[in-house]
Amino acid sequence: MSLRIHKPYILYDDGDHKFVWLGLDESEAEKGILANQYMVVDSGHGLLIDPGGYYVFQRVLENVSEFIDPARVDALFFSHQDPDVIGSLNILLDVFPDATIYISELWVRFIPHLGALDIKRIKPIPDQGMDIVLGKTTLKAIPAHFLHSPGNFHLYDPASKILFTGDLGAAVFPPNTWYLFVEDFDSHAKLMEGFHRRYLPCRRPLDKWLETIRGLDIRMIVPQHGAIMEEDKAEKFLKWLEGLGEIGVEHMEK
């Protein structure tokens, strides 16, 4: 599939409800690891998922504006506290003046270090997760603790059946390689393995997460890095995680 990759790409659209990938910059502007940002729009209200660091902010804002007035962004969802997830927070608070911040309760007291002092706008997500209402849809913040952050959440959208998995599913592309959708899962798995062995702490939280999401009807898995896994690729990804064997500290001790 060829894409103008700096442009957004609509992953789901039923008229009132959209799930949008917010593009990627073709230039040198995106420093650090390439990251995906996403937006859910429902009945004219927007929620941004892991809107990212300083260098991607301009492109994210431009692409959000193609769909809704930034003043209609009600919510910013942060899977965890890493700079590639939340680094642009102090700018986001100015540009999306009515947005509530959703982040694990573990990270709330760290937020002032980003220059964001308006604590009233923060809704801490408790360890067990919570519902987030956007327009007519109730999104689910799903616990994914220790994958890789100790206070970590994924987001499930029941309207599109899309599961955002943060850093789980991350792939690191070699130079001059990039694609938005996984086509050959086995070759893509090689790009995911290094991250999952080293950045995840151990098997137990991964097995617990696999149990947690077992009941969900998942059509697409969208990670914060790497490529999107649809239908059979999403199933293969879950099977791949199940069979990954020792990871993190167990892997390092070998």
Ligand SMILES: [Fe+2]
């Ligand atoms: Fe991270």
Ligand SMILES: [Fe+2]
């Ligand atoms: Fe990340």
